[in-house]
Amino acid sequence: MGIAERKQREKELRRAQIIEAARKVFSTKGFNTATMEEIAAQAELSPGTLYLYFKNKEELHTSLSIEILEHLTREVKKVVAKDISVEEKLDQLKHVFIDVYEYDSMILINLFHLQSGETLRNLSPEVLKQLKRTSSEAHGAIIEVIKEGIDKEIFIDEHPVALADVVWATFSGVVLWVDSKRFLNNKKDFVTSTLKTAFTVIANGLRRQ
Amino acid sequence: MGIAERKQREKELRRAQIIEAARKVFSTKGFNTATMEEIAAQAELSPGTLYLYFKNKEELHTSLSIEILEHLTREVKKVVAKDISVEEKLDQLKHVFIDVYEYDSMILINLFHLQSGETLRNLSPEVLKQLKRTSSEAHGAIIEVIKEGIDKEIFIDEHPVALADVVWATFSGVVLWVDSKRFLNNKKDFVTSTLKTAFTVIANGLRRQ
Amino acid sequence: MGIAERKQREKELRRAQIIEAARKVFSTKGFNTATMEEIAAQAELSPGTLYLYFKNKEELHTSLSIEILEHLTREVKKVVAKDISVEEKLDQLKHVFIDVYEYDSMILINLFHLQSGETLRNLSPEVLKQLKRTSSEAHGAIIEVIKEGIDKEIFIDEHPVALADVVWATFSGVVLWVDSKRFLNNKKDFVTSTLKTAFTVIANGLRRQ
Amino acid sequence: MGIAERKQREKELRRAQIIEAARKVFSTKGFNTATMEEIAAQAELSPGTLYLYFKNKEELHTSLSIEILEHLTREVKKVVAKDISVEEKLDQLKHVFIDVYEYDSMILINLFHLQSGETLRNLSPEVLKQLKRTSSEAHGAIIEVIKEGIDKEIFIDEHPVALADVVWATFSGVVLWVDSKRFLNNKKDFVTSTLKTAFTVIANGLRRQ
DNA sequence: TATGAATGAGGTTTCATTCAT
DNA sequence: TATGAATGAAACCTCATTCAT
Numbered sequence: 072m073g074i075a076e077r078k079q080r081e082k083e084l085r086r087a088q089i090i091e092a093a094r095k096v097f098s099t100k101g102f103n104t105a106t107m108e109e110i111a112a113q114a115e116l117s118p119g120t121l122y123l124y125f126k127n128k129e130e131l132h133t134s135l136s137i138e139i140l141e142h143l144t145r146e147v148k149k150v151v152a153k154d155i156s157v158e159e160k161l162d163q164l165k166h167v168f169i170d171v172y173e174y175d176s177m178i179l180i181n182l183f184h185l186q187s188g189e190t191l192r193n194l195s196p197e198v199l200k201q202l203k204r205t206s207s208e209a210h211g212a213i214i215e216v217i218k219e220g221i222d223k224e225i226f227i228d229e230h231p232v233a234l235a236d237v238v239w240a241t242f243s244g245v246v247l248w249v250d251s252k253r254f255l256n257n258k259k260d261f262v263t264s265t266l267k268t269a270f271t272v273i274a275n276g277l278r279r280q
Numbered sequence: 281m282g283i284a285e286r287k288q289r290e291k292e293l294r295r296a297q298i299i300e301a302a303r304k305v306f307s308t309k310g311f312n313t314a315t316m317e318e319i320a321a322q323a324e325l326s327p328g329t330l331y332l333y334f335k336n337k338e339e340l341h342t343s344l345s346i347e348i349l350e351h352l353t354r355e356v357k358k359v360v361a362k363d364i365s366v367e368e369k370l371d372q373l374k375h376v377f378i379d380v381y382e383y384d385s386m387i388l389i390n391l392f393h394l395q396s397g398e399t400l401r402n403l404s405p406e407v408l409k410q411l412k413r414t415s416s417e418a419h420g421a422i423i424e425v426i427k428e429g430i431d432k433e434i435f436i437d438e439h440p441v442a443l444a445d446v447v448w449a450t451f452s453g454v455v456l457w458v459d460s461k462r463f464l465n466n467k468k469d470f471v472t473s474t475l476k477t478a479f480t481v482i483a484n485g486l487r488r489q
Numbered sequence: 490m491g492i493a494e495r496k497q498r499e500k501e502l503r504r505a506q507i508i509e510a511a512r513k514v515f516s517t518k519g520f521n522t523a524t525m526e527e528i529a530a531q532a533e534l535s536p537g538t539l540y541l542y543f544k545n546k547e548e549l550h551t552s553l554s555i556e557i558l559e560h561l562t563r564e565v566k567k568v569v570a571k572d573i574s575v576e577e578k579l580d581q582l583k584h585v586f587i588d589v590y591e592y593d594s595m596i597l598i599n600l601f602h603l604q605s606g607e608t609l610r611n612l613s614p615e616v617l618k619q620l621k622r623t624s625s626e627a628h629g630a631i632i633e634v635i636k637e638g639i640d641k642e643i644f645i646d647e648h649p650v651a652l653a654d655v656v657w658a659t660f661s662g663v664v665l666w667v668d669s670k671r672f673l674n675n676k677k678d679f680v681t682s683t684l685k686t687a688f689t690v691i692a693n694g695l696r697r698q
Numbered sequence: 699m700g701i702a703e704r705k706q707r708e709k710e711l712r713r714a715q716i717i718e719a720a721r722k723v724f725s726t727k728g729f730n731t732a733t734m735e736e737i738a739a740q741a742e743l744s745p746g747t748l749y750l751y752f753k754n755k756e757e758l759h760t761s762l763s764i765e766i767l768e769h770l771t772r773e774v775k776k777v778v779a780k781d782i783s784v785e786e787k788l789d790q791l792k793h794v795f796i797d798v799y800e801y802d803s804m805i806l807i808n809l810f811h812l813q814s815g816e817t818l819r820n821l822s823p824e825v826l827k828q829l830k831r832t833s834s835e836a837h838g839a840i841i842e843v844i845k846e847g848i849d850k851e852i853f854i855d856e857h858p859v860a861l862a863d864v865v866w867a868t869f870s871g872v873v874l875w876v877d878s879k880r881f882l883n884n885k886k887d888f889v890t891s892t893l894k895t896a897f898t899v900i901a902n903g904l905r906r907q
Numbered sequence: 908t909a910t911g912a913a914t915g916a917g918g919t920t921t922c923a924t925t926c927a928t
Numbered sequence: 929t930a931t932g933a934a935t936g937a938a939a940c941c942t943c944a945t946t947c948a949t
Contacts (some may be wrong), residue, residue, distance in 0.1 A: 085912090107940065107941080118941080119913070119915060120450075120915095120928095121941095127940080191391060227294065229481075230477070234477060236458060236474050240458065241450040242453070243457055244454070245450075245453065247449070247453070252415075265442050271436075271438065272436075273485055274485070275484070276482055276483070276486070278485070280489050316923060317922075328924085331932075524944085525945080526943075529911095534910090536911070538911095540944090540946080606900045608948095631806070647899075651892050653894070654878075655892065657871075658876065658896065659864070659896070663871070665810065666867040667867065686864055688854075690904075691852065691905070694901070698872050698907050708933095727926065744919080744936055754920080799948060
């Protein structure tokens with residue numbers, strides 16, 4: 072029993088080790104430029120080993136995105152579960168998004184890039200399923216906050232799913248857009264400030280006047 | 281002169297022909313999967329010819345994106361120039377996005393994909409410059425509307441550039457996000473409706489209460 | 490001694506277990522496509538264990554072929570030892586081939602595939618020696634029948650080794666050829682009937698007129 | 699027109715050049731051990747070029763086999779068309795087989811190895827079709843001779859297709875079998891003599907007594 | 908003896924790009 | 929200017945084999 076447990080644990084560690092190496096390499100090189108050999112070297116493993124844990128490059132990359140999505144989801148859920156006002160929740164969600172962005176902006180950007188049919192089409196059913204589930208969980212948590220706001224007659228009476236879409240889309244849009252702007256203009260660190268402005272607008276926009 | 285002009289004209293036509301072919305191929309296959317040979321075949325030209333007009337695949341793709349961006353910019357500017365209220369302008373901007381999305385959803389998504397450091401890093405200075413200029417023009421036009429709203433004390437008194445970023449990011453984020461949602465959930469045609477909701481929130485959020 | 494014997498016995502059982510698993514996998518997949526991992530899984534053993542019993546994949550395959558060949562040889566010898574006429578012996582040899590083919594057609598085909606320099610070149614001396622011995626035993630038994638026929642002035646007076654080669658080659662050739670014909674033309678079950686015709690021709694051809 | 703023709707001709711030459719290089723490499727190394735890189739080097743071309751003419755390694759190999767099968771077929775047909783007796787035709791077929799074997803025994807052996815479901819299953823429909831057609835042409839020519847012999851009441855009255863199968867199978871069986879025997883026993887050049895014996899037996903066996 | 912995770916060499920294949928015509 | 933055959937680098941991935949446990 073002890074042995075089986077340890078093996079299981081070792082396996083998970085190895086997986087995590089690969090994911091971590093992949094995060095570093097994908098972060099600096101992007102999906103296309105990164106090579107499996109590089110990731111293997113970074114993980115201090117042989118290329119073949121990577122394939123024992125991940126079916127192919129695409130799936131390794133997606134697993135990485137799922138990890139950050141899961142992290143995001145966990146944090147969002149924590150906020151939603153708190154015993155605070157709807158408006159405070161919205162404010163804390165802002166911080167969650169900012170924190171996740173600051174943790175690893177590149178992977179977050181990849182996550183948003185992943186959100187396009189092109190990439191999604193090539194994933195294995197299991198991974199796609201997991202992505203769907205996590206994604207809808209995160210989204211569900213946001214819908215909950217919105218619904219609460221509508222019920223308490225604080226928020227405007229639009230379809231809550233659509234409103235949650237707007238919140239999420241604004242978040243991902245700001246990250247993508249400002250990231251590219253940052254590159255084009257060689258300016259730094261105004262993703263955070265723009266995210267703050269975005270949430271001010273959104274929070275204001277959701278509120279019944 | 282007549283000859284030189286005609287040559288110039290022919291050159292532009294050929295360029296347009298390639299860009300149009302690229303639009304079709306990139307649209308259906310995405311950047312990575314599309315091949316130069318396919319684009320050449322679609323344009324009824326040989327692969328070699330493509331390189332007489334575009335330095336490489338990356339730049340062909342970017343040139344295409346710039347075209348879309350220029351179209352977007354032109355439309356945005358038209359709206360901004362109109363003699364209508366700020367709120368009406370905002371409403372018409374929504375339609376600009378909807379129209380472009382409906383013309384070719386994939387290409388708009390490709391445009392957003394372009395907006396990532398990974399791609400931008402490999403462009404030639406001229407193309408990058410053009411991209412910067414066009415991009416800032418579109419953004420400038422939106423800033424103008426925002427400023428007008430702030431001046432007229434209709435909009436909240438935040439930094440206008442940041443507010444313009446939020447508007448742009450929200451609109452583009454909705455397209456990207458809802459497109460992926462559509463794929464994951466097999467639902468169709470609610471980009472338009474979500475864009476409308478987004479506009480409602482944004483318009484409400486910008487307004488001084 | 491009892492312990493040593495049991496160990497020896499266990500070893501042989503394990504070996505047989507692997508050979509049987511290999512038979513199944515090679516049968517359905519062919520040499521190249523079959524993997525050691527599949528064979529290990531089929532034998533309910535780990536890949537490493539296979540290498541305790543067989544030097545490498547090639548030798549496992551050859552050992553399997555030798556088993557088949559040994560079986561064939563045993564059956565051929567039984568027929569030869571019988572107290573029947575030469576022509577009846579030839580007729581019964583036909584049935585030996587038919588039976589082996591019907592037991593597992595693929596494995597017989599694999600046996601013939603083995604008979605090519607490419608494969609033989611990579612075997613260990615011991616295995617090669619065993620293959621030679623078994624092969625020449627089977628052949629020797631057939632030569633015996635031929636010789637008997639020649640001695641009794643029933644068969645034509647050609648070199649008996651060459652005649653035995655013709656008999657063996659014709660029977661194995663029919664199996665291989667008709668098997669491919671079956672695939673190309675989607676017809677079934679005429680190996681048996683062709684083998685019968687082959688026998689008729691051979692028996693007739695061997696006979697002095 | 700002259701240009702198109704020359705291009706066509708060049709293309710065929712290039713194809714032939716690759717086939718010839720492949721023949722050399724496959725002949726000495728066998729299918730598995732041979733690499734595309736080696737073949738490319740032998741053809742004094744780059745690896746990529748091979749893929750402009752052949753879909754993959756498998757198909758290059760099969761094309762080679764088809765070439766020799768086509769050659770064999772042509773020679774068989776020539777004999778069949780001659781204005782000589784059936785028995786002389788049979789005798790000349792023997793020489794055709796011997797000549798082809800002596801031209802390139804390795805490729806001929808590969809051709810017979812190809813005749814197994816395993817390999818056939820992976821070919822493209824076109825190549826498979828060509829293989830089928832050529833194969834049935836060669837077979838058809840032999841059937842013709844057999845039929846003629848039966849009609850003239852020289853040959854035994856068995857099903858001509860089955861008899862042709864026996865002839866063909868004996869031929870391929872002798873080549874395969876004796877080739878392996880040659881390796882096992884380190885003897886050389888008795889394929890030819892065994893083929894002669896085989897034809898003596900077959901010719902005798904076909905004849906009505 | 909048995910395991911099975913890890914190895915890593917090496918093969919096939921693709922495709923952006925070039926260049927002689 | 930246009931061609932398109934040829935290039936060749938480089939990537940992914942497989943799988944027979946090993947070895948520490």
